[in-house]
Amino acid sequence: MEKQRVLVVDDDREIVNAIAINLQNEGYEVLKAYDGLQALDMISAQSVHLIILDVMMPKLDGLSTMLKIRAEKNIPIIILSAKSEDTDKVLGLSMGADDYVTKPFNRLELMARVKSQLRRYLSLGDVNVQSRPNLLQSGGLCFDPESHTLMLDGELVKLTAKETRIMELLMRSPGRIFPAEEIYERVWGETAYGVENTVMVHIRRIREKIEINPREPKYLKVVWGIGYKIEKI
Amino acid sequence: MDIKLKKSEPFTAWLCFFLAASIIGGLLITGLSALARFDGSVQALKTTFTDYKRSIAFKEQTGNYYRELFNLVADPAADPSSKEWTVKYLDNEGENLIYYAVNKDSGLLVKNIEGDLPQISGAEIMPDLPAGYNYYWYFDGRKVWVVEDGQPVDVERLDSGYRGIIPGIYTDNNSGLANSEIFLAVKDTLGKNPYGHSQYYMEQQFMRVLGWIYIALLAIGISLLVYAVIRRREKREFDRVLASWSGKMWLEVKAALSLLVLSLAVACSPSFSGGYVFTFEWVLGNVVVSGFVLFGFWWFYLMLVDLIFNGKSFFTHNSINSLFAWYRKYESRYPWQKSMLNRAYLLVAAEAVLALMSVLFLLTGISAGGLSLLAAFLIAGAGIYLIYRYLKLYDETLSDLGRLMDHIKIVKNGDMKTRLEVPADSNVYPAAQNLNSIQAGIGIAVAEKMKSERLKIDLITNVSHDLKTPLTSIISYVELLNREEGLPEHINDYVKILSQKSERLKNIIQDLFDLSKANSENITLDMEQIDLARLIKQTLADMEEPISDSGLAFRLNIPDEPVYILSDGKKLYRVWENLITNALKYSLPGTRVYIDLIADGGTAHAGIKNTANYEMNFSADEILQRFVRGDASRTSEGSGLGLPIARSFTQICGGLFNVKIDGDLFKVELRFKQYFRERKDD
Numbered sequence: 064m065e066k067q068r069v070l071v072v073d074d075d076r077e078i079v080n081a082i083a084i085n086l087q088n089e090g091y092e093v094l095k096a097y098d099g100l101q102a103l104d105m106i107s108a109q110s111v112h113l114i115i116l117d118v119m120m121p122k123l124d125g126l127s128t129m130l131k132i133r134a135e136k137n138i139p140i141i142i143l144s145a146k147s148e149d150t151d152k153v154l155g156l157s158m159g160a161d162d163y164v165t166k167p168f169n170r171l172e173l174m175a176r177v178k179s180q181l182r183r184y185l186s187l188g189d190v191n192v193q194s195r196p197n198l199l200q201s202g203g204l205c206f207d208p209e210s211h212t213l214m215l216d217g218e219l220v221k222l223t224a225k226e227t228r229i230m231e232l233l234m235r236s237p238g239r240i241f242p243a244e245e246i247y248e249r250v251w252g253e254t255a256y257g258v259e260n261t262v263m264v265h266i267r268r269i270r271e272k273i274e275i276n277p278r279e280p281k282y283l284k285v286v287w288g289i290g291y292k293i294e295k296i
Numbered sequence: 297m298d299i300k301l302k303k304s305e306p307f308t309a310w311l312c313f314f315l316a317a318s319i320i321g322g323l324l325i326t327g328l329s330a331l332a333r334f335d336g337s338v339q340a341l342k343t344t345f346t347d348y349k350r351s352i353a354f355k356e357q358t359g360n361y362y363r364e365l366f367n368l369v370a371d372p373a374a375d376p377s378s379k380e381w382t383v384k385y386l387d388n389e390g391e392n393l394i395y396y397a398v399n400k401d402s403g404l405l406v407k408n409i410e411g412d413l414p415q416i417s418g419a420e421i422m423p424d425l426p427a428g429y430n431y432y433w434y435f436d437g438r439k440v441w442v443v444e445d446g447q448p449v450d451v452e453r454l455d456s457g458y459r460g461i462i463p464g465i466y467t468d469n470n471s472g473l474a475n476s477e478i479f480l481a482v483k484d485t486l487g488k489n490p491y492g493h494s495q496y497y498m499e500q501q502f503m504r505v506l507g508w509i510y511i512a513l514l515a516i517g518i519s520l521l522v523y524a525v526i527r528r529r530e531k532r533e534f535d536r537v538l539a540s541w542s543g544k545m546w547l548e549v550k551a552a553l554s555l556l557v558l559s560l561a562v563a564c565s566p567s568f569s570g571g572y573v574f575t576f577e578w579v580l581g582n583v584v585v586s587g588f589v590l591f592g593f594w595w596f597y598l599m600l601v602d603l604i605f606n607g608k609s610f611f612t613h614n615s616i617n618s619l620f621a622w623y624r625k626y627e628s629r630y631p632w633q634k635s636m637l638n639r640a641y642l643l644v645a646a647e648a649v650l651a652l653m654s655v656l657f658l659l660t661g662i663s664a665g666g667l668s669l670l671a672a673f674l675i676a677g678a679g680i681y682l683i684y685r686y687l688k689l690y691d692e693t694l695s696d697l698g699r700l701m702d703h704i705k706i707v708k709n710g711d712m713k714t715r716l717e718v719p720a721d722s723n724v725y726p727a728a729q730n731l732n733s734i735q736a737g738i739g740i741a742v743a744e745k746m747k748s749e750r751l752k753i754d755l756i757t758n759v760s761h762d763l764k765t766p767l768t769s770i771i772s773y774v775e776l777l778n779r780e781e782g783l784p785e786h787i788n789d790y791v792k793i794l795s796q797k798s799e800r801l802k803n804i805i806q807d808l809f810d811l812s813k814a815n816s817e818n819i820t821l822d823m824e825q826i827d828l829a830r831l832i833k834q835t836l837a838d839m840e841e842p843i844s845d846s847g848l849a850f851r852l853n854i855p856d857e858p859v860y861i862l863s864d865g866k867k868l869y870r871v872w873e874n875l876i877t878n879a880l881k882y883s884l885p886g887t888r889v890y891i892d893l894i895a896d897g898g899t900a901h902a903g904i905k906n907t908a909n910y911e912m913n914f915s916a917d918e919i920l921q922r923f924v925r926g927d928a929s930r931t932s933e934g935s936g937l938g939l940p941i942a943r944s945f946t947q948i949c950g951g952l953f954n955v956k957i958d959g960d961l962f963k964v965e966l967r968f969k970q971y972f973r974e975r976k977d978d
Contacts, residue, residue, distance in 0.1 A: 075765055075768070075769065077769040077772075077773070078765070078768050078769055078772060081769065081772035081773055081775075081776060082772070084776060085772075085776075088779075119761060145760065145761040145764040145765060145768070146757070146761070147806065147809070148813075149820075149866075150820055166764045166765065166767075166768040167764060167767045167768040167770075167771040167772075167798075167802050168768065168771075168772075170772065170775045242830070243830075243834075256856075257856075259830070259833040259834060259836075259837050260833075260836075260837045260840065262837075263834065263837030263838060263840070264837070264840065267838070285834060285838065285869075286865060287826065287831050287834060287835075287865030287866055287868060287869040288826025288827050288828060288830055288831035288834070288863070288865045288868065288869075289824075289826055289827065289830070289865065290830075
């Protein structure tokens with residue numbers, strides 16, 4: 064099989080090198096670019112499967128570069144930025160990034176995200192989804208209500224019965240916030256009383272199975288002071 | 297020189313207009329006066345212009361001669377010297393005039409015809425006249441006949457030019473003139489008379505010259521008018537100058553002068569019809585009359601220009617307004633409150649004087665009547681007007697004062713853009729101006745503050761970025777080192793230390809960034825209605841693992857029903873996470889941590905208490921200062937920013953944050969205003 068090719072773009076050469084070493088250790092082929100224009104040249108010259116893109120760069124900044132790439136190609140893009148504000152993340156994701164990692168990053172987390180994006184991109188799981196409209200989907204998460212199975216980036220996630228029912232409940236209304244009581248009553252079928260802990264324990268366990276960084280969840284989120292929800296992606 | 301020329305151009309253009317209008321106007325007035333002389337008959341005026349022998353002047357002169365003869369015939373007892381004088385007078389014409397007058401009853405006969413008298417019977421018969429005489433008057437004792445070129449003229453017709461000229465056109469039988477005859481004939485071509493002064497000849501010459509002068513003046517007038525029309529823009533410029541001069545006059549002065557001018561013109565107008573037409577006296581008279589009329593015309597032209605250019609101020613610039621303006625100026629020398637009082641006093645004084653005068657005139661008016669009564673009413677009217685003016689001013693002042701106060705409120709509410717517009721003559725104008733400049737000043741200061749806040753944020757962002765970039769490399773390469781195998785044991789220890797410290801540095805930088813951002817008051821908040829009770833429970837559930845690991849007992853006193861507040865859930869989670877982490881870190885093992893939440897219907901009180909595992913030899917204020925850490929040593933993990941971040945986040949979420957230290961008891965109290973959306977919806 065052809066080696067998967069990852070383009071790393073950052074104006075800091077040492078960071079590019081460190082990421083490259085890690086990626087090569089994982090068995091990827093790595094291309095390096097040090098500004099946006101260089102990155103655009105490389106993308107047009109050869110096929111690239113994933114791009115890790117810095118935001119603050121000379122000549123052409125990351126967001127502009129991303130807009131130019133998005134005008135032509137659908138390659139997964141992971142933004143790697145020192146900007147850690149929520150607003151920055153929302154901006155990056157809404158402009159077409161598939162994921163957002165803040166600097167200083169954790170090696171394992173970055174590698175996991177690269178893997179996740181590549182799997183989604185190359186497995187063409189989306190085709191399946193389109194052919195089955197009754198599938199519940201949010202981003203890379205996909206719940207099949209017939210077989211009661213949850214797929215993450217095309218891979219089966221092993222869940223317990225309660226976890227499956229919680230996910231089914233949340234996945235049926237992505238974006239809706241469920242208070243702990245409601246989750247408890249609908250999953251356990253009992254009157255809820257002081258159930259915050261029980262629900263939270265389950266939520267946390269699911270998170271550990273589907274989230275790359277459970278402390279910064281992408282899909283299953285706590286809405287503080289209100290409840291829990293599946294992010295609508 | 298060029299400038300001077302330009303400056304004089306408006307005046308030149310205006311002067312041309314002035315002369316043109318004056319000349320044409322003068323000619324027009326002269327023509328009108330001539331027309332008036334003929335009772336408005338244009339035909340008569342036309343013949344007057346074309347031929348002296350057809351002119352009114354000629355007819356009048358002939359009439360004069362005829363009157364002399366008629367007087368002789370009609371007054372038989374006249375002094376012989378008057379007969380001599382008449383003959384002499386008529387003989388001045390020499391050959392230009394032949395005449396005879398007979399009264400067979402008194403035996404009078406005067407003539408300058410040689411030989412027999414011509415035989416005349418009415419106008420039908422052409423008498424046997426000497427050659428060259430084709431025009432005659434004949435009185436047959438009852439009636440006067442006039443024959444021009446062998447054609448009798450109907451002297452009673454309006455356009456004949458004879459009306460009012462011929463004395464005694466008809467006489468009755470008892471007048472003693474039945475046997476009288478008067479005959480006058482004028483030569484066709486009037487000659488210069490070497491013996492005397494031929495009135496006919498002189499008038500003919502004068503009229504000829506006058507005609508040319510008339511035509512020349514008309515030509516000059518029209519060409520000047522054409523020039524003025526071409527340069528009308530410059531002319532307008534000078535009109536403006538005129539308007540600015542006349543604008544300085546009070547309305548009353550203008551009105552008085554206008555009345556005077558009008559009455560002068562009216563007084564002159566009767567002389568339009570007086571005097572002989574186209575005689576020297578007539579011309580002189582007309583020039584004088586034209587002068588008066590033209591003066592009147594130019595005066596009203598000036599008024600019109602004044603009205604056009606000055607518009608409303610034509611009326612408002614009057615003595616009363618000037619008096620008020622003068623009083624205003626006088627008033628401005630005193631402080632505001634003093635001048636307001638002075639105004640009221642002055643009004644009372646003036647009203648008293650006017651009332652007294654009015655009463656006096658009324659009393660005299662009752663007995664004398666007429667003018668005094670009118671004066672009494674006028675003065676009373678003036679008194680009412682004065683009160684009206686005062687009240688109007690008072691009303692304006694109050695409304696402006698109200699607007700001033702409203703505007704102070706607007707400024708207080710933070711609007712730095714809207715300006716207060718108050719008329720320049722308002723009593724509060726200076727105050728409004730001052731308020732406007734204060735507002736502008738605050739506006740600039742606020743803008744500066746915003747700008748410096750913006751710069752501060754940029755600085756924080758940039759510094760954070762510049763710290764994080766090298767740290768990323770450090771952490772990445774330490775991680776790579778960590779994966780190296782076969783390194784000596786002590787090198788592995790070094791790498792482990794590097795890994796720990798770089799991780800801590802990362803936390804400190806992130807905390808520092810968060811804190812700076814929160815304190816810069818430029819953080820984006822996502823405020824919504826949240827249940828504080830649930831949030832605390834969620835946080836505790838989220839941190840269940842470290843809590844159970846700590847061996848500390850948590851005693852919760854949190855109501856089951858929701859306690860709603862308006863806040864940013866994520867930030868508030870961070871607050872509780874920090875507080876609980878703090879408690880876990882610094883509690884004496886085996887003790888209890890108390891978390892309370894009480895809602896009293898208006899305020900939500902939340903608190904966390906723990907027993908310190910060390911002696912807290914610092915004040916509550918000190919611990920909230922950045923980088924002051926509970927145990928005063930700096931070896932443990934964490935940035936030392938946990939509490940300051942908790943406090944800052946609480947504050948930006950709209951809550952109060954309070955730390956209390958009582959012996960070994962460490963206590964943090966949070967207070968939020970309860971939020972009732974239901975109540976809002978009602």
